[in-house]
Amino acid sequence: MKTHRDLAKYSKHISDLFEWPKDAKDWEQYRLNNNQVEHFKEYGYIHNIKVLNNKQIDVLRDELQDIMDPNHPKHDLLYEFHSNESEDPNRVIFHSLGHWRVSKGFHDILWNPAFVMASYQLLGEQNVRFWHDQLFCKPAKHGGVVAWHQDYSYWTRTKPMQHLTCWTGLDDATKENGCLQYIPGSHKWGLLDKPSLTGEMTGLLEFLNEEQTKALDNPISIEMKKGHASFHHPLMVHGSFENNSEKPRRAFVINVFGDGTLSDTDDVILKGVPPVKKDLLMDGKFFPLLSTGIFK
Secondary structure, three states: OOOOOOHHHOOOOOOOOOOOOOOHHHHHHHOOOHHHHHHHHHHOEEEEEEOOOHHHHHHHHHHHHHHOOOOOOOHHHOOEEEOOOOOOOOOEOEEEEOHHHOOHHHHHHHHOHHHHHHHHHHOOOOOEEEEEEEEEEEOOOOEOOEEEEOHHHHOOOEEOOOEEEEEEEOOOEOOOOOOEEEOOOHHHOOOOOOOOOOOOOOHHHHHOOHHHHHHOOOOEEEOEOOOEEEEEOOOOOEEEOOEOOOOOEEEEEEEEEEOOOEEOOOOOOOOOOOOOOOOOEOOOOOOOEOOOHHHO
């Protein structure tokens, strides 16, 4: 299949990396159980959900390596590209957005049925639209931090708040290499101001009360094998510490929202994407529908 330069043109699979279920019965193998859904509601996250096999991981690792090249011929399609976004010159955080428009695997992972089914359930069984993607890579020995933050504090240009984040590791994620950290129940704190994402780990502290500050002393380390994912609420306070280990920590993030989400600004929402006027639906080729009604 000959594909166009900008893969946003395609709102379906363009490779054979994932197999889309044929009917409602085929979807059942991907369905979360009631305990997982209830855990998400109570604590703001679930984790250890297998979404990739080894073949898929290998393909995505190769594509990631290509995307990290500053001379990649499609970099003009990315929303952001930071070879190092860390504010600490002795640490490195590679961070990019928009790679779904650039490579087949990262395009098709939006229609990974394991991811789509979980997203559908955790959004209250409503149809799922793509928001944007991210890559976060911490090299061995000198990987930087991602500060404590809430995702939605950076996303208030959309409304209502019916968003969801999926974080998936392309390496085993451990405490030593800077795995994700959650503050259970913090999704019930309400919307906080946003700190610098790759600045001081504790930048959020100035916006917290005493009880919330104490909660940061007891995070949950989300250690997972490669190919496994965690999902979290848009107000979940989370972050990750340095990678001082001998191994890299590579991961990608897919952010989605419920169908019916509106723009809350007349400004450009993502670089290179035409503005969506305030109070109009977030839809079209840059915010494709990932799910259908066949789950019911």
